[in-house]
Amino acid sequence: MKKSWLMTIASVLITVPLLLLAVSVKENTAGQTVNPAPDIKKLEPRSSEWGKFFPRQYESYLKTGQSDEIKDVLKNEPALVVMWAGYGFSKDYNAPRGHYYALEDNINTLRTGAPLNPQTGPMPTACWTCKSPDVPRLIEEKGELDFFTGKWARHGGEIVNTIGCADCHDSKTMELTVTRDFLKRGLDAEGSLKFADASHQDMRSLVCAQCHAEYYFKKTEYTDDKGEKQTAGVVTFPWDNGMSAEDIEQYYDQRDFSDWTHKVSKTPMLKAQHPGYEMFVTGAHGKNGVSCADCHMPYVKEDGATYSSHQVGNPLENIENTCLNCHDKSEKEFRETVAGKLERKEELSRIAMDVLARAHLEAAKAWELGATEEEMKPALQDIRHGQWRWDYAIASHGSFFHAPEETLRVLGSAINKGQEARLKLRTVLAKYKAADYQAPDFSTKEKAQQIVGLPFEKLVEEKEQFLNGLKGQWFEDGKAKGIYDPKSREGMKLKTSYN
Template identity: 70%
Template sequence: MKKSPIIFTLCVLVTVPMVLLTMSIRENKAEQQAIGAVPAIKENETRASEWGKHYPRQYDTYMQTRKSDEIGDVLKDDPAIVVLWAGYAFSKDYNKPRGHYYALEDNINTLRTGAPVDKKTGPQPTACWTCKSPDVPRLIKRDGEMEFFTGKWAKYGDEVVNPIGCGDCHDSKTMKLTLTREHLKRGLDAEGSLKVADITHQDMRSLVCAQCHAEYYFKKTEWEDKGEKKTAAVVTYPWAKGFSPEQIEQYYDGYGFTDWTHQLSKAPMLKAQHPDYETFVTGVHARNGLACADCHMPYMREGGVKYSSHKVGSPLDNIGNTCLNCHKGTEKEFKETVELKLARKNELARQATDILARAHLEAAKAWELGATEEEMKPALQDIRAGQWRWDYAVAGHGAFFHAPEETLRTLANAISKGQDARLKLRIVLAKHNAADYVAPDFSTKEKAQTLIGLDMPKLIEEKKTFLNTLKQEWFKESEAKGLYDPASRKDMVLKTSY
């Protein structure tokens, strides 16, 4: 009889945890089912906070990209770059990328987009909005791709008002990853190694990123709208011959394409945008089947719920949950390895910018002394090729980690091409009695911008006027239309490098 209470107690001790565990499992399953159910999000919804009502964990992590808010002035760090981009908008203002939360804000605030006063003024085309907002695919659906890519950047200032968000990558009806930019589909089919029809889910976990993180140019395309002839600047991926810098260069050379003619050297220049996808696919991570999201959007767990973090940023911010899933060693050891790789890349990149800047200035002197086009052409082609390789290697900000060997190879070739240009220019200068020419000082951002003739006070004053007038009007108008999401600018503070 004495055993009964003991047995009863043991049964209770075993049964209660099992009941609690069963209840917990049921609750987790119910939550997972609720998450798996497709919510009613209206088509073309561009406000991330509306999606966040159904996916709070993903939205909360996305909003954490606000923490990546510091401005890193690239031109101040390496003033030679100002000389490299003389005559091009990047010589005015170029900063390291911040979090997705700031993508639209930084596009509006940069000196590169100028200071328009209405929808038809300013230096840039509408294509400069392409990667900054889910409002872009909405507008392309509404107006058509050709119309979207026609006109000035300011044309859509009161329509493109929500930063990179859910609608850039997800189908609102199914929640599946989807490609919202047709130029990526055309680029893939032109390159040929991965046809759109053969894309897998794992492929999509990189390709939704490649819609923006890739090299592109604005292809001038003639079209007709109700009898009116127009010209669209269509975002185009130059992948028809492959992804390497040499293959893309071959595409541009065959097409006869030039981004701009250099203000000093008169070289026909190419400007790399951000060839992250191109460098990624050549690296060891891609060869081992990883996708961008594996490292930049790792899976998280909260109770029994598994979801991907949308705090898109450097994997080094979360090494234990990203890199060390595959790599051995401690976080400290891993970070030291990465810092060494970055230092090597930076060393070669600085050598390349110094050499190329001096080549541009030496070419300018040769022109000043009366050099002929025939004398200058070989050196100018080397400048074009060298700067393209340098830009390709550094414009993809994670290239040194995506494909370190390829990045170092490309920078080495940039240095070689730059030196070839300088040797040829020395011969030209000697012919014109200037063999001892020494390039002027460009050791600070201010000296370099003055050297290439930029009136920075005027540019800054014009920009401030725009920021205090037309920019404010854009957001008021978009709010009246029901487009603007105030949550997308919560606690945002104006930060620039000028």
């Protein structure tokens, strides 16, 4: 009863602004002020072209550039360097910034390395997938398998615009649209919401779920146009068994999948990406039909017109148009509620990180002393599961608020798995006469990177050569092809954690 009552309120709150919006759009067209019939190419990657017809949405979209602070997470949480040893994230990992920087940050991070040509570098093409409207454009041109084949640098001169209008809208109708088929396949495999049944309100979340979700690169063999055998790494949502941490863990276990083998503990590891949608649907807002856009893209009024703010960012910066639409509390109370949830998550997350980092180092010691695969296997399985669960719980950044109970539940089970691993490792260490082994000090980023043997300075030097060379060439290539939008980088300054 209560739920349906709340749904009614929520849907009235959503419908009324929509009606107002319809009226204001009509008025605008009648008055010939803005919004002439859009004449935009299919999958036009240059958002400024769309902006000519929808200046309000475009101007607010550009404001995502205001969220430009670089927060070096490895510096704050050096345990992560140990947890991700042998994997890109131990090199460089910053908190998210606005969509304006998505492409820039992907190019600049040490994780994507310093390729010298289209065939080199550590990452596959799939790493572009959630950064740019050039991705659906290129997939339309080349086909999905071709797009997902080869190294990241292969598409450098093609992917030149950050997240934009074409990622979420159809250029003819302006309807919301899912431009990435792997989301449709993921939903259909999971089954609780088939893509064909998605309502308009669902779409207000699904456009975000294209990128804010867990995925892996599924190896897919095929024969190309020239008759040559190729292997693509296709972005795939691991939702066949369901979306919970345990369902996805089982999915990966069943396929013997691992993202990498841990450099110090030799564990076959999983890296959670950002299971934002998966966590969100378990929370009070998701369950009550509230959409991502209700909080992150609220309706705002300006000169008598109502439109959706495209400044996707922190809803607490606009409490009046978000929380207060549905709740009756003061701004201060909302801030305190959200801060309290963040604090509780941080408390458990810190414990989990410390436990897991120690488990890796203790495993390394056991290997060093001559432990056998058979002795190590049960502990390594616990490390794999513990770290996966910790990562799943926190990697989407907003889960502490979107789904506080699920976040704390999964973190609890991560700590438990990590401690189980350490108990098992103590027995192994005791057998090799090292029952009192203490892991080395990993309390700063530098100490931790030294322990795991990461050549930080060399990586930075190579990256700087890349930034001063190939990177600029890519935008030149984009310009020559007529796909690059210089407005998408206006005023962009190089900001990283290492320069």
